[in-house]
Structure formats: structure tokens, C-alpha cells
Amino acid sequence: MRLKIKRSNEQRLITLPDGATVSDLLNEIGSASINIKVGFPPQTIDISDTSKLLTDSGIKNGEMIIVTDTIETEVPVNKNEVAIATVSNQNDAPYVQIDDIFLVLRKIPDDNSCFFNSVGYCIFGPDSIKYPDSQQELRQAVANVIRENNQGIYNSAILGGKSITEYSQWIQSSNSWGGAIEAQILAEYLDISIWTVDIESLQVYKFNDEMASRFCVIMYSGIHYDAMALKLDTSLDEEDSQICVFDKFSELGTLIEDNVLKLTNHLKNQGYYTNTSTFILQCQICLATLQGEKEANSHAKKTGHTNFGEVN
Structure with a gap:
């Protein structure tokens, strides 16, 4: 059994016996305090029974195993103590401080795939932007939904004058930008709500919000998307100990909803947006x-x- 391990600090292939158990996989990964997801969209695998066969757990030969380290998400916060500042470090990461935690803008490369890489950053982890196959998987998922058009939603008017065939081919190009169509499709496909925040207008657009219990946030400058993360310590230039996917009904989910526009206002005041009618x-x-x-x-x-x- 060959498996691809994808983690924030590594991506590698491993080989296990055909009769491998969850314990064998954990020994290979080298950590017990983890979550494991497989498939697309990624689904969490129960690893509590370490004697269970991988095949009985839903892990097949050739699967990509997405590994995330377990971190504490119930963080006590004082929502009345809010400060806004910028920080000078290697990423020059703008942030909003809320008591002892931080909402941080994570800058995504400007390479025409920033929308897909922002979503991938939130869902798959920071290292996903280093691997073209991550954003290409998301592009392919969009193309498949549009090509199948099972609900009869897509036509040339919706697709900016392109036919279904033309658009499904076009969106797979690394030079094609993603937007609202892609946000809605990927939100449904990944079973998550994608919030896109327009920095200039201070508007929050929530895709698939009524159906999903989890959400992530990406920031739109007018011509570029970046990811937003919640950082649990002050090492803002480091991308460990952070959360990018939130439960809508949790304390942290409420915290994000109450404060995301504070970060947006801060970015707008810094001029971190482009007026697309005049640029x-x-x-x-x-x-x-x-x-x-x-x-x-x-x-x-x-x-x-x-x-x-x-x-x-």
C-alpha cells in the first residue's frame, strides 16, 4: 500500500503492508496528536481504534493522507480588549490583536492562482501553496462541476460569455483567476462556507453558509486574494499554532465573525486594496x-x- 503524506512541513510517499493498521500508519507518521483526512473533499478518519485495518477505515492504496497537528481551540478571550497594529517581520503580516490571540493576514503569492491557493492554504495548510497539484485539484473540481452542470445552473451568461466546455477548460489553466463562481462550487464541494471579504467595500460574502457548519476566510483586495488565520501565539512570522477553519457555532467562530472587519478596516486604512475601475x-x-x-x-x-x- 502506497500513501502520500501531506503535512504543513512535509510531503512524502510511504509504503505500508497491504494489511496495515491505523497503528502502522501512526508509527510511520511519528505522532499521535494528529487529525487525519483523506479523499476529496477531505473527510476525517477515526484513528481511535489503532488496531483497525486501514482499508476498513476508508483508506485505500494511493490515497493522499492530509495530516494536521491537534491544537487546543477553546481559547479564553476577552472580546472587549481589541487593539490594532502592524508588525514588522519577515512576512510583514498585518494583524488584529484580541487579548492574547491574533487575526493575521497570510499573504499568498501573486501568480494568478491566488484564489485557489488561499482556499488551499486554509483547508490543506500553509505548505499547500508550494505544490501546484493542490490548486490544480481545486481547479479540476470546479471544472468537473461546471462540465456536469447537473442542476442546469451554468450557461454562457453566467460564465461570462464562455460555453460550459470553454469555461471548464479555461478554469483549469494556471493563468485563470477564480472568483464567485469558484467560491460557491468549492464551498459546496468541500462542505464548508467560504467567506470572501472585500477590503475596499468592507463587505463579507458568505458562500454555502446556510449548509455548512465550518467556515474559512479569504481577503479580497480587488485583484488579489489572501488567507486569514487565527494565531495562538505572538510568533506571527511562524505558521504553526494557527487555525484557518472555524466552527460557526464555537466561541472562536463567534470571535472571528465579530472581529474580521476590524482586520479589514485596518487593511483598508493601509491602502491594501485596488480600485478595479481605475487601476x-x-x-x-x-x-x-x-x-x-x-x-x-x-x-x-x-x-x-x-x-x-x-x-x-
């Missing part, structure tokens, strides 16, 4: 200079070019 873009393929999202969309439709960079 200047350059096509990275033909070097045409374009003003605003409208001209960029028109250029993309005429030429098929979708790789743009902002001109400072």
Missing part, C-alpha cells in the same frame, strides 16, 4: 496597457490573453 494593467503577453477591469475583460475576450500585471 492600470499591462497584458503580460502582448504588453498592451489597459485601464480598469472593464478594459482588461474586453482585451481578454478579443485576444484570449488572461495574464495581467498591475502597473505601479
Whole structure:
């Protein structure tokens, strides 16, 4: 049995006997204080019975095992003590401090896959952005849903003038940006609510919120997405001991909902957003200079070019 282990600090292949048990897997991973998820969307595997066969636990040959370290989530907080500040460190991570914990912006690379990488960062962990297969899995999931179109939702009007076939092919390109369509599809597919927060307008858009009990938060600057994390200690430049997925009905879930706009306001005051009607873009393929999202969309439709960079 060959399995792929995916953890915040590693990604590797392991080989276990066909009759391997949960205990064998834990011994190979080297830790007991963990959660294990498999499949897509990822489902938590019960590892309490260590004598149980992996195959009986739902783990098949070739599976990717997503491993997260167990951390304490019931953190006592004083919601009335809120301070806003920036921190100078290697990530220059803006944050909001709430008593002894922090809401932190986790900057995602600007590579046309920032939406998918932001979602992947929250769901699969920080190291997911290092591996192109992570965001490609999410793109493929979107393409599959659109191609199947089982509920008859998608047509050329919804898909920006593209046919179902064209859009399902287009979204699999690493140069294609994700947005509201992808947020709704992935939220349903991953059984989670994805909150996208528009920094300029201070609006929070909640996808699949009525159906899901968990949520994650990604921040939208107008042309870029970043992830948001809750950090449980002051080493803000380190990405351990943080939470990116929250139970809506938990104390921490309420804490995030009550304070996410404080971080958003802070980012807006720092100018961490772009007005998409006035910004200047350059096509990275033909070097045409374009003003605003409208001209960029028109250029993309005429030429098929979708790789743009902002001109400072």
C-alpha cells in the first residue's frame, strides 16, 4: 500500500503492508496528536481504534493522507480588549490583536492562482501553496462541476460569455483567476462556507453558509486574494499554532465573525486594496496597457490573453 503524506512541513510517499493498521500508519507518521483526512473533499478518519485495518477505515492504496497537528481551540478571550497594529517581520503580516490571540493576514503569492491557493492554504495548510497539484485539484473540481452542470445552473451568461466546455477548460489553466463562481462550487464541494471579504467595500460574502457548519476566510483586495488565520501565539512570522477553519457555532467562530472587519478596516486604512475601475494593467503577453477591469475583460475576450500585471 502506497500513501502520500501531506503535512504543513512535509510531503512524502510511504509504503505500508497491504494489511496495515491505523497503528502502522501512526508509527510511520511519528505522532499521535494528529487529525487525519483523506479523499476529496477531505473527510476525517477515526484513528481511535489503532488496531483497525486501514482499508476498513476508508483508506485505500494511493490515497493522499492530509495530516494536521491537534491544537487546543477553546481559547479564553476577552472580546472587549481589541487593539490594532502592524508588525514588522519577515512576512510583514498585518494583524488584529484580541487579548492574547491574533487575526493575521497570510499573504499568498501573486501568480494568478491566488484564489485557489488561499482556499488551499486554509483547508490543506500553509505548505499547500508550494505544490501546484493542490490548486490544480481545486481547479479540476470546479471544472468537473461546471462540465456536469447537473442542476442546469451554468450557461454562457453566467460564465461570462464562455460555453460550459470553454469555461471548464479555461478554469483549469494556471493563468485563470477564480472568483464567485469558484467560491460557491468549492464551498459546496468541500462542505464548508467560504467567506470572501472585500477590503475596499468592507463587505463579507458568505458562500454555502446556510449548509455548512465550518467556515474559512479569504481577503479580497480587488485583484488579489489572501488567507486569514487565527494565531495562538505572538510568533506571527511562524505558521504553526494557527487555525484557518472555524466552527460557526464555537466561541472562536463567534470571535472571528465579530472581529474580521476590524482586520479589514485596518487593511483598508493601509491602502491594501485596488480600485478595479481605475487601476492600470499591462497584458503580460502582448504588453498592451489597459485601464480598469472593464478594459482588461474586453482585451481578454478579443485576444484570449488572461495574464495581467498591475502597473505601479
